[in-house]
Amino acid sequence: MSDAAMAPSDGVVEGEQMSGGQTTEQRAAARGGSAAAPLLEVDNLVKHFEIRGGLLGISKLGAVRAVDGVSFSVTEGETLGLVGESGCGKTTLGKVILRLLPPTAGSVNFEGKSLFDLSSRELKAARRDIQVVFQDPYASLNPRMSVGEIVGEGLYVHGMTNKRERESAVRDLLKRVGLNQQHIHRYPHEFSGGQRQRIGIARALALRPRFIVCDEPVSALDVSIQSQVLNLLSDLQDEFQLTYLFIAHNLAVVKHLSTRVGVMYLGKLVELSDADELYQAPAHPYTKALLSAIPVPDPTVRRERIVLKGDLPSPANPPSGCRFHTRCPMAQEICKVEEPPLRDVGGGHMSACHFAEEVTPLGSE
Amino acid sequence: MTLTARSTGPLLEIRGIKTHFFTQDGVVKAVDDVTFEIGHGQTLGVVGESGCGKSITSLSVMRLIERPGRIVAGEILLNGENLLEKSDADMRDIRGDQVSMIFQEPMTSLNPVFTCGDQIAEAVQQHTAVSRREAWDRGVEMLRVVGISDAKRRASEHPHQLSGGMRQRVMIAMALSTDPDLLIADEPTTALDVTIQAQILEVMRELREKNRMAIMLITHDLGVVAEMADEVVVMYAGKVVERSDVKTVFGSPHHPYTQGLLLSIPRLDERRERLQVIKGTVPSPLHLPEGCLFKRRCPHRMKVCDTPPPYQEVGPSHVSRCWLTPAGEAPDVGADATGPEAEQAAEALTVAAR
Numbered sequence: 001m002s003d004a005a006m007a008p009s010d011g012v013v014e015g016e017q018m019s020g021g022q023t024t025e026q027r028a029a030a031r032g033g034s035a036a037a038p039l040l041e042v043d044n045l046v047k048h049f050e051i052r053g054g055l056l057g058i059s060k061l062g063a064v065r066a067v068d069g070v071s072f073s074v075t076e077g078e079t080l081g082l083v084g085e086s087g088c089g090k091t092t093l094g095k096v097i098l099r100l101l102p103p104t105a106g107s108v109n110f111e112g113k114s115l116f117d118l119s120s121r122e123l124k125a126a127r128r129d130i131q132v133v134f135q136d137p138y139a140s141l142n143p144r145m146s147v148g149e150i151v152g153e154g155l156y157v158h159g160m161t162n163k164r165e166r167e168s169a170v171r172d173l174l175k176r177v178g179l180n181q182q183h184i185h186r187y188p189h190e191f192s193g194g195q196r197q198r199i200g201i202a203r204a205l206a207l208r209p210r211f212i213v214c215d216e217p218v219s220a221l222d223v224s225i226q227s228q229v230l231n232l233l234s235d236l237q238d239e240f241q242l243t244y245l246f247i248a249h250n251l252a253v254v255k256h257l258s259t260r261v262g263v264m265y266l267g268k269l270v271e272l273s274d275a276d277e278l279y280q281a282p283a284h285p286y287t288k289a290l291l292s293a294i295p296v297p298d299p300t301v302r303r304e305r306i307v308l309k310g311d312l313p314s315p316a317n318p319p320s321g322c323r324f325h326t327r328c329p330m331a332q333e334i335c336k337v338e339e340p341p342l343r344d345v346g347g348g349h350m351s352a353c354h355f356a357e358e359v360t361p362l363g364s365e
Numbered sequence: 366m367t368l369t370a371r372s373t374g375p376l377l378e379i380r381g382i383k384t385h386f387f388t389q390d391g392v393v394k395a396v397d398d399v400t401f402e403i404g405h406g407q408t409l410g411v412v413g414e415s416g417c418g419k420s421i422t423s424l425s426v427m428r429l430i431e432r433p434g435r436i437v438a439g440e441i442l443l444n445g446e447n448l449l450e451k452s453d454a455d456m457r458d459i460r461g462d463q464v465s466m467i468f469q470e471p472m473t474s475l476n477p478v479f480t481c482g483d484q485i486a487e488a489v490q491q492h493t494a495v496s497r498r499e500a501w502d503r504g505v506e507m508l509r510v511v512g513i514s515d516a517k518r519r520a521s522e523h524p525h526q527l528s529g530g531m532r533q534r535v536m537i538a539m540a541l542s543t544d545p546d547l548l549i550a551d552e553p554t555t556a557l558d559v560t561i562q563a564q565i566l567e568v569m570r571e572l573r574e575k576n577r578m579a580i581m582l583i584t585h586d587l588g589v590v591a592e593m594a595d596e597v598v599v600m601y602a603g604k605v606v607e608r609s610d611v612k613t614v615f616g617s618p619h620h621p622y623t624q625g626l627l628l629s630i631p632r633l634d635e636r637r638e639r640l641q642v643i644k645g646t647v648p649s650p651l652h653l654p655e656g657c658l659f660k661r662r663c664p665h666r667m668k669v670c671d672t673p674p675p676y677q678e679v680g681p682s683h684v685s686r687c688w689l690t691p692a693g694e695a696p697d698v699g700a701d702a703t704g705p706e707a708e709q710a711a712e713a714l715t716v717a718a719r
Contacts (some may be wrong), residue, residue, distance in 0.1 A: 191521035192646050222414035222647075223585060227629035227640040234639075249558065256640070258633035281632055293563035294441040294633060295588030301634075306561045308566055311528045312513075 037112070038073035038210060041096070045070045047089070047096050051316060064316045065094040068267035069106070074211070079237070079244040081258030081275065083251050083290070084104070087312055090247045094213045097245065098132055099123065110211070128158060131204040134214035137196035142189040147199055148173070148184040155205045169216050172286060173202040177232060195224035197308035198232065205236065213245045218253060224338040252293055255279055262285045266315050266323040269342060273349040281361050283351035285330045291362055304363045322354070330355055369511070374445060375402040376546055376579050382426045382439030392649040395421040395434070397603040403547065405598075408573065408580040410594030410611065412626075416647055418603040419583045423549045426581070427466055428456050430707050438525060443547070454499075462492040465540035469552035471532035475524040481508070481535045482520030492543045507538035511622050530561035532569065541572060551583045568594060589632060591615055599623050602648060602658040605676075609683035619685040619693070621663045657688070667691060667700035672707035675714035684716055 019250050046064035067089040074080045082090045097103040097108050099115055109113045110126060118126055133198055134140035151173055152166045171181045177198040188196055197217060204212055214233065234257060236242060248254050254261055255275050262272040263286065264277040271284040282288040308327045313319055314365040319326045325335035334354055343350040351358065384396040392505055396418040403409045411419045425436055428448060441448040443463060451459065451465035460466075468474045476484060485504030489495060495503070501520070511534040524532055533553065540548055547684035550569070554562040566589065582593055590611070590693060597614040599607040599622065605621040618624045628641035645662040648654055654661055656671040663670070669688050678684055679691040688696045688711075696702070 001387045014410060085560065186441045223587070224414060224629055224643040225624055225646065226642075227631075230631070231640055231642060252631040252633045253561075255633060256637065276636070289560060291633065293559040293584065295562075295566070295592040296634060297587040297615065297627065297630060297632070297673075298634075299591040299594075299615050301591075306568075307563050311530055311561070312558075313380060 006195065007076075011110065036047060036249050036354065039076040039111060040074040040095075040245070041109040042073065042097065043109070044249045045069050045096060045108060046104045047091065047092050047101060050105045058144075062316055064314075065267050065318060066315060067096065068318075070264075070269045071106075072262055072272060072305060074243055074245060074352065076210070076243055077241055078256050078259040079246050081254035081261040082245065082247045082264060083261060084252050084264035085247060085249060085290075085312060087229075087266075088268040090264050091215055093229075093264070093290065094132070094215050094247050098130060098160050098213055106251045120161060124158075128207045130213070131207065131209040131211070131212045132213045133197070133200050133204050133205075133217045136220055137200055138188075138220075140197055140200055142166070143188055146185050146187055147179075147191075150188070150199060151206055154203065158207060167205070173206055176205070176236075177202045178228075180286075192225075194229060197221060197229050201229075201236070206238070208240065209242070211243045211245070213247070215247045217246075219250060226253070235255065251290060263290065266318050268323060268352065269350075270352045271350065272322065272342070273351075277347075277349055281349075283345050283349055283356040283359050284324075284326050284353045285359055286324050288359055288362060289327075289329070322352075330358065374402045376407075376444060377581070378402040378438040378440070378442040379426065381423070382422070382425055382441060383437045384421050384430055384434060385437050386434040387410065388433055389649075391651045394603050394652065394653070396425060398439075399600070401598050401603050401605065401608060403579050404655045405546070406573070406577040406579055406580055407596065408594050410597045411581065411600060412585065412590050412597060414585060414647060416587075416602075416650065417600040421602050422600070423466065423551050423581060423583055426549060427460055427464065438445035447545075454580055455599070458492070461545070461644045462543050463545055464546040464549060465543065466549040466551065467533070467540050467553050469555050471536045471556070473531065474536060475532060477524055480521050480523055482525070485535070485539045488539050489542050493703055494503070496672060503542060507542045508535065510541070510572070511538045512564065513538075526620075528561075529557055530564060530645075533557060533561075535545070537565070537568060537572075540576075541576070545578060546580045547581065549581045549654055552621045553582075554589065555584070555586070562589075570591070573634070574632065587615075595701075599626075602650070602653060604658060604686060605661065606686045607684070611681070612662055613680065613683050613685075617680075619679045619683065619689070619691070620687050621689075622659050623667055625664075635651035642703060657686075668693060669696060669698065669702045669707050671703065673711060675711040676716055677714040678716050 003293050045067055046069055047067040048065050051061045052061050053059060053061045063314050070093060084090045092101065096103050103116060109131065115126060148167060153169045155166050157170055170184060172185060174181050179195060218229050221229060237244060246254060246257055258275045260273065261275045261278045262269050263284065264287050271287045278287065279291065282291060289306040289308050292304055296303060306329060310327055313326055321337045322335040323339050325331040327333065340352045340354045342350050345351045345356045370560065380400050381398050382396060383398055386393040386395055402669050403572060411422065415418045425432055426441055430436060436449060457595060475570050477508045482501055485507055486500035488502045489500040505520045510520055512533050513519050520540060541643055554565050557565060572578065584590055594611045597609065597611050598605050601622050607614065607618065609622045614623060615627065618627060625643040631637065631640060657674045660666050660670040674686050674688045676684055676686045690696055696710065698707055704709065
């Protein structure tokens, strides 16, 4: 086992370098710093995708900075929601945590062990604990495998080689996620979108994981089906003491399921706070604009609407200073030059804005 | 587009249209006896989940139904003229001139090999006798109207050079370049991020005020409907199940499906510990249940629901396709009524307007 894997994980890591405009204390605070040891700790994670070009396609032209120095922690049993618009890096972040993509820099610790320093045997063991539910229930299931094979594959890989035993385990799982046990030999195309997402959830549950990354699990589903799947996810969380990282672009869905919510913009975490607090008293102008942009399903409510100017800048060439300054209604001179650190603005509410204290609640003007 | 037509009657009247698809596996009644109208300058929201027939309804208005689909019955009156009796040539003149349409995916609706300016100019030239030059200038002007900065430069760019939000603006610019009476917008913001969606809705609102244009807004997003629409039509499995003004539909919905939909969405402004769900799934269009199409998922299911429910008036200009009385109780004919007795009751309750 490597040294990093043996490092203590009490929320404060000593002797680290300054990076990303944050001090060690700030990052430790961002990770929660509460008494309970976090299950998952993400520290200053960076993921850049190189842009190559030239005659042989080997000269480096730059990099898409998909995730650019993100730190947070997830406590056992909680749901951390991650929201942001397309291109903010939320899915890439999830994939790096799952080790489906190699990181450029930074670390992810699961129960104090660095996920990036594991031997292949240790990694296989870790993958029992960390599972994923993907967005697209059509693309994430192999069309040539039956439901029994899809859900049971993980069990087989991890040593349940007896076919009968495996089938009975799969039947239990299907029942648990609300599918007909008789359908074990059917193929994905025979199911509706909502049912497929249940298959994906059963597959994620098969190895009794402790932590599940849910990447947009309901965004491809119809409203009436979406609520069924959301309820299933919260029932399973109670039953199996699961911890979720819930990635979605729909703020209402994220708020419904999450204990705490992080908001991402162009590869950075710009705000992180308790779910209710985030919605009642946002401390970052981007969060506020995002909240105000969501149409309320109530025609009698006329809410303040902050319409952001322009489009999202390219993550290959992010703006200087605060990345949001090009669209921010509160931007000042300092925002163009100095990148604001993610700091505690009171009671563990983290915001990366120079003027976090001046952000007013929605509808107060 | 004559002034006299504008002042009398609704702009668009859809009367009992049925659009069926004759597939190898059987007849799919994608739109089955749908009736509603849109007044001048009004915005009608059409909501429902995938497969409820909302998009097919709009394509029927545009007469863009392809085989094996066919409009088998009904009338579509635009300014009093039945579109179903028009020749193909006449329809080409009407499309884009009196009625324009924007689609969900702006990338697939724009031609990748022509510049945005060319595409708008083409639409303008199709419907007005102007020179190429004037048409191009009109295109640039429209791009400016929909809020594209540096419109002149953008007009000579190709669709792939623009972001999703800008492409949708180009689509809107093209649709509005001929000053249509009716804009059909089929999920116009579904593919966009919320902050960009807010921009697009803002543009649509402004243009609606300015041009006194009617909008038929098709969406599954109840938030967008609440914000944009004057009237709402709720569709389920090819039929209109409820219809009223936006405040009534959201404030006191009558049909159990509408109620279920509104309760099942997570809300930002309130904490719901558990979401209410509509159990089950939408029935297969090839095997629709007898009687009420929603009965298998309905919490109020009664025996009488095996007979097709009446389309009854449950309040002032508020209609609902359900057996429950306006107060939400079992019908006078009785919850267990069956056969001819129930059928007669349904007929008697169904609104006379049809």
